[in-house]
Every structure is written in C-alpha cells, then in structure tokens.
Amino acid sequence: MKRAKKILQYQQNEFSVLNKSALWLGNVALVFITPFAINNFINGPLNVAVASFIVTAVFLFNTFTVLVWKKYYSNISFFVLSPVILLFCYFSIPAQGIIGVLWSFPGIICFYYLLPERQAWLINIVAIVLCTYLSFNTFDHGLALRISATLSLISAFTAVSIRQINKQQFALHRLAITDSLTGLYNRSTLNDLLNDIIDSHHKMADNSHLMTIDIDHFKKINDQFGHDQGDEVLTTIGHSIRNTVKDYGIVFRYGGEEFIVVIEELPWEKTKRLAEQIRLAVSEINMFPELKVSVSIGLSRLKPKMTRIDWIRESDRNLYTAKKQGRNQVISS
Numbered sequence: 001m002k003r004a005k006k007i008l009q010y011q012q013n014e015f016s017v018l019n020k021s022a023l024w025l026g027n028v029a030l031v032f033i034t035p036f037a038i039n040n041f042i043n044g045p046l047n048v049a050v051a052s053f054i055v056t057a058v059f060l061f062n063t064f065t066v067l068v069w070k071k072y073y074s075n076i077s078f079f080v081l082s083p084v085i086l087l088f089c090y091f092s093i094p095a096q097g098i099i100g101v102l103w104s105f106p107g108i109i110c111f112y113y114l115l116p117e118r119q120a121w122l123i124n125i126v127a128i129v130l131c132t133y134l135s136f137n138t139f140d141h142g143l144a145l146r147i148s149a150t151l152s153l154i155s156a157f158t159a160v161s162i163r164q165i166n167k168q169q170f171a172l173h174r175l176a177i178t179d180s181l182t183g184l185y186n187r188s189t190l191n192d193l194l195n196d197i198i199d200s201h202h203k204m205a206d207n208s209h210l211m212t213i214d215i216d217h218f219k220k221i222n223d224q225f226g227h228d229q230g231d232e233v234l235t236t237i238g239h240s241i242r243n244t245v246k247d248y249g250i251v252f253r254y255g256g257e258e259f260i261v262v263i264e265e266l267p268w269e270k271t272k273r274l275a276e277q278i279r280l281a282v283s284e285i286n287m288f289p290e291l292k293v294s295v296s297i298g299l300s301r302l303k304p305k306m307t308r309i310d311w312i313r314e315s316d317r318n319l320y321t322a323k324k325q326g327r328n329q330v331i332s333s
C-alpha cells in the first residue's frame with residue numbers, strides 16, 4: 001500500500017505551501033535583489049558580487065522549476081542557497097557594515113519559507129550566531145547586541161507564524177480528505193487513489209482489489225434507535241473494518257451507510273479471506289441486544305482495461321447480489 005499512503009500524505013501535495021512560497025519569494029526576490037546584484041558586480045567587492053549572483057541564480061532556478069516542472073527542490077535551497085546566504089553575510093557585514101546587516105533580515109525570514117521547518121530552524125540558529133559574531137567584530141557592542149536581539153526576534157516571530165500556518169494547512173488538508181463522522185477517508189480521496197492505481201495497472205500487473213461494504217437494514221436501526229445511534233453504528237462499523245483491514249488496504253466512507261476498501265499487493269484468495277473476516281468482525285459487534293448488525297460485501301478484482309467507474313460498478317453489482325441472496329455475505333468476481 002506504499003503508493004496509496006503516498007497519495008494521502010500531506011507532504012506529497014503537488015502544490016504545498018513550500019512550493020507556493022518558493023515561487024512567490026523567487027519572483028519578489030528577483031525584482032528586489034537583481035539590481036543590487038548587478039550593482040555589486042560593478043561597484044562592490046568581488047566575493048559579495050559572486051555570492052549575490054548565486055543567490056539570484058538559485059531564486060531564478062526555484063521559480064523556473066515550480067512554474068515549468070511543477071516541482072520544488074528544497075534540497076537546492078538547503079545545500080546551495082543557505083550556505084551562500086551565510087557566506088554573503090560573512091563577506092558583506094565586515095565589508096559593507098550596517099548595509100550587510102540589513103540584508104541578513106530578509107535572509108533570516110526567507111529560510112522559513114523555502115525550507116522544511118527543522119532545516120529552517122537549524123540554518124536560522126547558524127545565521128544568528130554568525131551575524132552576532134560578525135557584528136561584535138565590526139560594530140560597537142551596544143549596536144551588535146541590538147542587531148543580535150532584533151535578528152533573534154524576527155526569527156522567532158517568523159517561526160511562530162510558520163508553525164501556525166503549517167498546523168492550519170495540515171488540519172485543512174485532513175478535513176478535505178476525510179469524512180467528518182467516521183474519520184475515514186472520503187469519496188473524493190478514493191477517486192484520486194483509484195485513478196492512480198488504474199494508471200499504473202496499465203504498466204504493471206499488480207494485485208488490486210475493491211470491496212464495497214454496505215450495512216444491512218440500516219434504515220431499521222435509524223428508525224428504531226434514532227439517527228444519533230445510527231451515527232454511532234456507522235462509526236463503530238467503520239472502525240471495525242479499519243481494524244480488520246490493518247495495513248492491507250485503505251478504508252473510505254463512500255457515502256450513507258456504504259464503505260469502500262481498496263486493497264493493493266494482496267493475492268486474490270487472501271483478499272477474499274479478508275472480506276470474510278470483515279463480515280465476521282461486524283457480525284460480532286454487540287451494540288443492541290435486540291438487533292444484530294451485519295454487512296453485505298461485494299468484491300471485485302481490477303481487470304485489464306477497466307475504468308474506475310467499471311471497477312466500482314462491478315463491485316456494486318456483487319454487493320447487490322449479496323443483498324438479494326439474503327445479506328450478511330460476501331460475493332466476489
């Protein structure tokens with residue numbers, strides 16, 4: 001299930017916060033930095049000029065890769081841009097004095113927008129220590145102390161803001177891919193995953209199977225015990241399915257009282273046994289003494305040339321047969 005897990009991971013989002021900020025920071029930086037880089041080449045010391053040229057080139061590279069290849073290489077920012085910005089500070093503070101210090105402020109902030117959080121913290125600590133050391137060697141101690149304090153404050157404020165943004169982004173992403181009642185993945189996430197599996201199925205033969213699971217006589221539960229109890233049953237059965245499936249597959253709430261399980265890399269016979277285990281586990285749930293809950297399951301293996309719709313339809317047909325034949329059973333094809 002490695003591929004499925006990859007799709008669901010927040011970090012794998014095609015356009016994550018990091019990509020977008022790399023793009024916009026690149027655009028803004030190119031407008032603001034390029035004239036100073038050119039000026040440094042004409043008038044400034046050579047080492048400062050070379051460093052500012054490399055910084056500009058990396059921003060240009062980031063903008064290009066995000067815009068054209070739809071991919072952001074944060075390692076380039078970590079292994080190339082960060083050391084060059086540090087070198088820039090190292091050269092420019094002694095050579096240009098307070099002008100060099102002024103450049104270190106946007107440098108400190110941009111690490112948070114270009115690097116994964118922990119890398120940004122690491123580079124920030126190094127940058128603050130370096131700038132503090134250079135300031136004490138270049139300016140009087142009163143000014144050096146103020147430079148160190150303001151750089152640390154800017155770094156801390158940015159770290160707090162980025163933490164909040166990342167937390168909210170993560171929460172939003174979870175909301176978008178899951179069902180709020182059961183916490184299982186939702187239907188739109190299922191569609192993305194099935195499309196991905198079908199795309200790669202055309203390239204390599206793998207064991208991909210789909211189970212459509214429907215709670216039997218669910219209307220009766222709602223009518224007899226109320227909607228809140230009905231919700232409770234949905235959640236309990238959803239979790240029971242997830243506990244039985246474990247790492248063999250991913251469970252989705254497809255809608256209403258219907259769940260779908262996507263299984264990858266599991267032989268057909270084992271998948272049939274797994275479906276049977278799910279059915280048994282649900283039938284052993286004891287929520288109401290006077291009413292047994294059960295599920296019917298339609299199981300379908302992915303065949304050549306099947307589309308997502310065909311695949312779901314076949315498993316739905318099997319579910320329908322299971323219902324027609326008396327419910328609480330598994331039908332597969």
Ligand SMILES: Nc1nc2c(ncn2[C@@H]2O[C@H](COP(=O)(O)OP(=O)(O)OP(=O)(O)O)[C@@H](O)[C@H]2O)c(=O)[nH]1
Nearest residue numbers: 214215216217218219220222227230231256257323
């Ligand atoms: N409590 C609750 N009920 C829901 C939810 N979504 C759908 N339902 C109910 O699920 C019931 C589905 O009923 P039917 O489609 O007739 O199916 P059934 O009673 O399960 O009968 P069979 O599927 O034929 O065994 C309806 O009463 C819906 O109102 C939900 O989120 N919470």
